[in-house]
Amino acid sequence: MRLPDMPLHDPFVVADEATRTYHLYTSNDPSVSGVEGVGTMVYRSDDLRDWTRPVVVFLAAEQDNLWASEGGWAPEVHAWQGRYYLFTTLHDENSPLPVPPTGHWGTPFRLANHRRGTITAVSDSLLGPFTSVDPARPTPPERLMTLDGTLYVDPSGQPWMVYAHEWLQTVDGTMEAIRLAPDLTGTIGDPVFLFKASDAPWIGEGIPAGVPHQLPPYVTDGPQLYPAPDGSLLMLWSTYEKNVLGTDGTLTGGYVQTYAVSTSGALHGPWVQRRPLVREDSGHGMLFRTFEGQLMMVLHRPFENARGKLYEVELTGDELRVLRQRVDLDGGG
Structure with missing residues (x-):
């Protein structure tokens, strides 16, 4: 199989040095995996061009007493203390959360909220099977509607889950972080606010003159943390630009891949928003290095x-720059 033929959303690549194999994780798609159910599947390749048919590594239905059975979004796999940990987002539309006050945003955004969050599952193999470490609840606080949890280990060795706090609950989506227990099986303390989606100054640049620029909602998606050579810390993330005014007066815009920089190198920031890296309805990207040392970004479009779309990128200081799209691998488009 090749990338143009491979349905995938929210791609995540693990380049396994031991086997010289790239593992590309995404939500289970029964049309290609042959396995029904919400879960995670993985494609494998030794050259980023030709891929095996996917293998299912996690199924929600196979977990005992799991709190949710919908979603299976944004799977990531991380090596930690000799084992592999899967993060993936589940939700339960039949388990409502309290709708918070709308405050100055007004009544149009009193949206229904339901239980949603990233779970943690563990395996001894990159090919699973992965087993939920706590079937009763998501890893972030369950009162919050969250998604797209990712692992970050700070310079002291403290693991964190960084996640997006849904605009459906906040209207202006945020990025937040919470400390994880050393074995990743629970959390420590309260969430830490990092930034909000509307902090990106370019998000409404295309709004026609005379239209108010601060129009909700604002979306946060797909965080991934990446340390820069100069000691700063990068976060890839995705959102929607608000640059098209519809006939009904609402603003819409394309999905974009962007990033932010903590020049202090600390997770708590302060975070400075940079220009989008890729537009064209693209996003939820992540960075990885090839076995030859080239820094790559994979995203979906x-x-x-x-x-999946692949880009060679360059990181100089704290500036991330796209060099070229690998159309020889991803088919272009």
Whole structure:
């Protein structure tokens, strides 16, 4: 299989040096895996061009007493203390959360909220099977509607889960972090606010003159943390630009891949927002290095019926720059 033929959303690549194999994780798609159910599957390749048919490594239905059975979004796999940990987002639309006050945003955004959050599962193999470490609840606080949890280990060795706090609950989506227990099986303390989606100054640049610029909602998606050579800390994340005014007066815009920089190198920031890296309805990207040492970014495009797209990128100081799209690998588009 090749990337143009591979349905995938929210791609995450693990380049396994031991086997010289790239593992590309995404939500289970029964049409290609042959396995029904919400979960995670993985494609494998030794050259980023030709991929095996996917293998299912996690199924929600196979977990004992799991709190949710919908979603299976944004799977990531991280090596930690000799084992592999899967993060993936589940939700339960039949388990409502309290709707918070709308405050100055007004009544149009009193949206229904339901239980959603990233779970943690563990395996001794990159090919699973992965087993939930706490079937009763998501890893972030369950009163919050969250998604897209990712692992970050700070310079002291403290593991964190960084996640997006849903605009459905906050209207202006945020990025937050919470300390994880040393074995990643629980959390320590309260969440820490990092930044909000509307902090990106370019998010409404295309709004026609005379239209108020601060129009909600604002979306946060897909965080990934990456240390820069100069000691700063990068976060890839995705959102929607608000640059098209519809006939009904609402603003819409394309999905974009962007990033932010903590020049202090600390997770708590302060975070400075940079210009988008890729537009064209693209996003939820992550960085990895090839076995030859090239820094790559993988993302999905378009948002619906998505395929994986690969870019060679360069990190100089704290500036991330796209060098070229690898159309020889991903088919272009």
